[in-house]
Amino acid sequence: MRFLTRRFLFYLVAAFVAITLNFFIPRLMAGDPVQVMFAQFQGRLDSRAMESLKETFGFVQGPILEQYATYLGNLARGNLGLSISNYPTPVADLIFPSLLWTLRLIGVATITAFLIGIILGIYAAWRRGGGIDSFLLPITSIVGAFPFFWTAMFIVFIFGLQLKWFPTSHAWDIKLTPNPDWSNPEFVNSVLRHGLLPMLTIVFTSLGGWLLGMRNNMIGVLSQDYVTMAQAKGLSDRRVMFTYAARNAILPSLTAFSMSLGFVVGGALVVELVFAYPGMGYLLLKAVGGRDYPLMQAVFLLITIAVLIANFMADVLYVVLDPRAR
Amino acid sequence: MLSVMPKPEVKRAVNPDEPLLSVQDLEVEYHTRRGKVRAVDHVSFDIYPNEVFGLAGESGCGKSTIAHAVTRILHPPAYIVGGKIMMQGIDILQMNDDNLRGFRWEHMSIVFQSAMNALNPVITVGAQIMDAIQAHTDMSKKDARARAKELLNTVGIDPERVDSYPHQLSGGMRQRAVIAIALALNPELIIMDEPTTALDVVVQKQIMKEIRQLKDQFGFSILFITHDLSLLVEFSDRIGIMYAGELVEVAPSRQIFTNPQHPYTYKLMNSFPTVSGPRQKLVGIPGSPPDLITPPTGCRFHPRCDVAIAGRCQEVMPRLAKVGDRHYAACHLVDEKVIHG
Amino acid sequence: MVSNLRPKQEPILEAQNLTMHFHTGGAFSRKTVKAVQGANVRLYPGRVTALVGESGSGKSTIIRMLARLYSPTGGKVLFKGKDVLEDKSRGAMLNYRSKVQMIFQDPFSSLNPVHKVRYHLERPLRIHGKARNRAALNDQIDVLLRRVSLTPTDEFANKYPHQLSGGQRQRVAIARALAVQPEVILADEPVSMLDVSIRMGVLNLMAVLRDEQNIAFLYVTHDIASARYFADDTLVMYAGYIVEGASSEELIQDPKHPYTQLLLSAVPDPARGLKTAEMEVVGEIPSLTSLGAGCPFANRCPKVMERCKQVMPAVTELSPTRWVRCYLYE
Amino acid sequence: MSKKLLLVCVLLALTVSFSVTMAQDAVPRGGTIVVSEGQQAAHPNNFNPYAPDPTRWTRGTMYESLTLFNPVEGGKPTHWLATGYEYSDDLMSLTYTLREGVKWSDGEDFNADDVVFTFNMLKEFPAMDRGAIWQYIDNVEKVDDYTVTVHLNQVYTLLHELIGNPDNLTIVPEHVWSSVEDPVTFTNPEPVATGMLTEVVAVNEQVLELCKNPNYWQMGTDGKPLPYIDCMRMPVYPGNDPANFAAANGELDYIGNFIPDIEATFVAADPEHHFYYFWPGGAVVQLYVNTTKAPFNDVAFRRALSMAIDYDSVANIGMYGYTTPANSTGLGPRNESWYNQAALDKAAEYGLSKYDAEAAKAALDAAGYVDADGDNWRDNPDGSPINFKVQVVNGWTDWVTSVQIMSQNFQDIGLNNTIDVLDFGVWFANLQNGSFDTSIGWSTAGNTPYDFYRAVLYSPLIGTDGLANGQLRGRWTSEEVDTLLESFVQTADEAEQRNISDQLQMIYVENVPAIPLFPGPTWYEYTTHRFVGWPTVEDYYVQGSPWCAACRPIVLTRIHPIEDMTGQ
């Protein structure tokens, strides 16, 4: 458990760094961020409201450390501030439903991509020069070379607009029910239909990386003596492939998985945007477009924390798979 | 179509004078980007029941390749391109994958060089022993576990360590665990590829002693491969000396040590210092082993040989010839009896 | 034979009570590996001293401290009687390195694969000002390669390490060490990675250097037989402690420390046959992180006494030429 | 007695007769209209009409104002919660007569207390007074339960328009809001209002759905309470693309999207049912030139610039043909009735606002802007090189395209310039503090020319901090203009106002303080799959764009389903 404790402490540090970055990035920029931030309140807020707003965001007068303390204090109380573009709605209220959609979509998509990539990688390495190795691998690397958003556009164009097989926006059909209702099977079905294309886009674009990584690890592991010995022992191919080779080869993939989670999430956010999915990606872009800095920062923080939690879960899985980490 | 070799009821009832394993004209090539490397070239030898046969030679001489070829675990780019490997009259090289799967480990097992690499780090040693047992018998899980514990006990590990992972064991214990796996099905032949290289001499001594005891107890034969000549000579019954992919001399180990016939063997035997006996000047062998992509013509040792016969050794490859009782050497000089008085 | 341990001449390089504790496990860990504890080593001009031990016993740590690759946790290193650890300036370091050189175990990793042989020899010559111009440099390189029998020298000078065999590489490494005209050479298992047939060539070459250039050698090895062959004196190391020292022949013929006895009995030796009385030994070398104050061999020692587990015995001098750290000989 | 009262009477009569004639007609009812204003952030659970932006939809439809002014008809009033208003003779007070029988959605009666409370709330919380109406008000007095008098602190004859704009003032219930501690940040999750849509069915990350107020005070032509529709649904589209897909698919009824190539994409998808009308009644977009800097301080240079711009391309390519070039007075079609023909003639005489590169070159040559140093770029008469920047906001792509065209136009006549694409904040700050050469930018449009000229020319808008408010970007000012503007709002006499307007237009043409480019189009599309009664090109009874707070309540009271959808 020492490993997990250490990782947990590390994630705390990472979260702290993210929080701190969030505080310092605007303050390191040239110009006066406060002025820019409140420019759009021009004539709409009186000075008292502005002052209280500034205080909420930690842009108070005084030494930077004092500002930092105010900012941390607000965060500790769960106060992410008020949205500027949706003033005076608390940022948290805006983010929460989007966060859930993002977690569902990206969570399912990345795990699916990872699992498919792993399994295909296992077979690609096992049958070197076979169909997966010589055919699927180059295709997935070409697909992976496209920007996420471009693939998303392309898929929207073909399957959504030309063939009209799938809806091209929203997470569920609002004509069915304006409010989410998970007890309604039609609603669930609608969610699945709406989620399929964006999910496939994320899966297709990120699959290649996992496939190749797993294949290469697997090739490395297959040349290990314990695999050779397992074969010599007369074990079935299945057992050699999964218990001996894949179980070991997956460990570095798992590490790579957690390391690139942040990257994949970033790309997936843009996919959300193209598919008009009501997730964090759209919220972030909206915040950037509307110069809604509190919203922007909160989105970044929550995405970061979600990634950190996902990483920790990957670590737990790692410990389950690798007795040496226990 | 070959069937799986029937397992004798009493395995040790074989004729001690019949070879258990007979390697005949074995040829192995590595297909590399630079060209084909003939790593094993027309090698023949026999191993008799309950015998320890040692293979010695410098790194890259092909001794490990032979071990892997005999167990048919050579992977590309290595290919067996010729010869026979007869085990009790059946050619292993003709077996299909299914037959091989049934044959291997039940009749012939292998102990790898590094126990750290030979054990799957993510499953327990017990499970790795049980795997071997359950792949070949229909023993229940419980019985297999009991057998695994018994095997651990046999090789000197506390049976309670059955649920330990490899990293929880010391180097010596790991190597013992690998030996336990090799013993799991009580095979007639165990191939040991540098089984103690990674261990220090004291532990090496313990393990070699135990192997010997086990051999006496179970009556299996060993193909023993090491670069440590002292250990080889001490431990083996007979020894084959390899040079650049060829077997240059085969003889009982005492004889190899005291009366080597091939110039290479002779020089090799005079290359390592000992702790007993007189302290004398040793010279080693000048030069280095050849690049096997472009091996020397004729006798492959001739460029390093100070007694090479001009015009002959460069051109004609000597064949293994009998030079004494169970003693064979591949050298043009052997016939002429000019070496070493 | 002149005694090594009470010689008439002064040691050229001497380690006094050298200790090395490594911290492991990151900044927040208190784990310490006690790699070397209170080691005393003396090297004399024209003599080879062997340091024999199992892997992990600390012998490589000692040699690296003497080479000043590691800074010892405690103890002194005296060169010609002068403590050298005090002065960490680049000048002092350079000066030390012009006198004390080192040869590494693995000739495949001790030569930088991107540089030609020429570069490897040229650098020390330049750094230590042994050659002022291109011509002198070429001459020196020629001499060095000849010294280690790598001829034709022009051809070898222009090769990359991967074009050389292991033995040739180790000769290049020796040539590099010789470039600065050192008085001491620290050789860390210089032949253990080489094939049996070429080991002797390298050892014999070093023996010639010892004799002809009066160089002091520290020969670290796990192979006690080669220590007997090459070294004048032998020190035996176990789990961070040097437990016994004697002239090589004496040590082989009459080992005193139980560990030395065990080691010798375990060494395979066809000349001896299988007749030796075998010592019954259990257990393995203890973890260097959990060493107590007692003798580290206590848990395996057939002759262990109660006090062995309490305090490590001090040095007992048995004769002017040998000593041992064992209560059996107090 | 002013003509205003007269107008009120006429209108009242009209409304009454209208209802009477139509009373017997049965109108189909029910249904949910789907509304989109294009890219839209998630709807927050906030129904405070005074929250800055996201609660736009509460204004007019949920919370109502006293009188609405129709921009299309030059500010024709439609009385809503008030039945009339009247200025006192000294123009120092404005008295509203409130409608009786109006109920809050919780059943309480609406009366003067609510109105007075709302006015005073804005006074107490200036952050909510977004129209800055209190700068003209001294106090608000309840005369009786249905009469309220607003006492002014100075003469300002456009106050009724300020007050009438639902974006500035909508009446909130005193019995609910009086207990709200901080109305600025109050999110009003359970709205109580007088408007036609008060029932919140859904508000989430994907949709806002409001349904009708069962107690609504207005009656339809069928004699039953309005609106005819049951509900209004506003889906969230996180980008223009999906919103426009939905529009083209006929999923939307009432749309305020910018749709590129609308004929090909939206109309062509179903020409029978898909319509649009981008009435160019928005504020005029201008190219602001910094008249404090050379060469822009030279009116001859500014006139040359005005000749150099390819207005048709700007309108057709930059603005997708959704608007037409503006005229030199800066006034747009919304103020068409105020146009001063003399000023327009003068502009034509100068050749302003007409693309003629040769004329522009000639004008520059004549004014001494010739290439002095032989680098093929024109230089100032003193020989110093001309090299200026055209600023534009990043992401506002119609403007970016327009600027690309203009930049090319200027280069074509030998003026060295580059485009500076800036983040909104930087761009805005630059315009405010005057650190720019030229920049595209919006202006202000009102029911009279006053709003435009005040925003662009009134020198007191430059604050003591040196920042220009309004759209006083180019900083061309004159005392004459200031006086004219002040006198405009001190009279209620339209003839006098017209006279002032004519002078202002002439000054604008003579001095070219900025170069008008095009009047802003108002985004409005509708489909007739399910609902009819929309403002059409033929019968543009009110501005159609759902963005217009004063207009959408009127639209919503008119539309009804094609066939009865009640109970569906």
Next chain:
Amino acid sequence: MAQNKPTTLVPAVGRAVPLRPAVRIPLPGWLRTILSNRKAAVGMAILTFFVLVAVFAPVIAPGQPNKMVGRPHEAPSAAHPFGTSRQGQDIFTQVVHGSRSSLVVGFGTGTFIIMLCILIGVTAGYVGGLVDEILSLFMNVFLILPGLPLIIVVAGWVQQPGPLTVMLVLGFTSWAYGARVLRSQTLILRNSDFVAAARISGEPWWRIILFEILPNMTSLVASSWIGAVIFVILTEATLSFVGLGNPNAVSWGVTLFWAQNNQALLTGAWWTFVPPGLCIALVGFSLTLINYGIDEITNPRLQGDK
């Protein structure tokens, strides 16, 4: 059924030839080495094509890429091989000229990032101790932080779209991966015998880093560099696409931005988004191929059987 040819066990499983440590041939030969790998050669060919296009852009497609030369949204024709944009700009000219900025920004920023990586990674690996602990912590933290959101947030604050901004923002946010890789390699090399030998020869630290350690990391540096370039090209396109770039610039990302902005999907103007997207993908793919090639060259196990 007797087989004539002996079979080998599971021929699909590769076993490495016991090769010597990876051979590194100095600069004159690096190209030859890379081209000896089929994947890398294909990658080099594609990349070379785009580099040539970028260099000869004014020759291939003369004229101002942002100039309005045709009617809006003309489909591809002889006059406009890739059609025109909504603004009537020639997409072919834009794509050809866009290769310049995409490649320059890609390689420029990629180089900047790799410099940072070397600086931080090698410092951490070589100096070790507390410095390493701190730098490693930062590396791991930055590695785990979601990059694109961070980039968007930073770009959102910076407010000055342009290549320099992209370079600084990407450099600031994307150094961690390469630094980590280079650090661990430096650590390995720093503890290698040849570095110890160099120290014993008396080499000063800076020479050890420059002449002993770095030359042994060339393939790693090269692949990290290429990885960074791919990352930059994709991210720059993404940033432009979401509107954080300079819409007045000429790059593939900006062309895509305008295509999206003018609703190319809705209007069916596929020619406005397919060519720039393909170009990005092709350059990315070519670099990926080169990277695979480098991987295979340095790690012979990954090579095919033949």
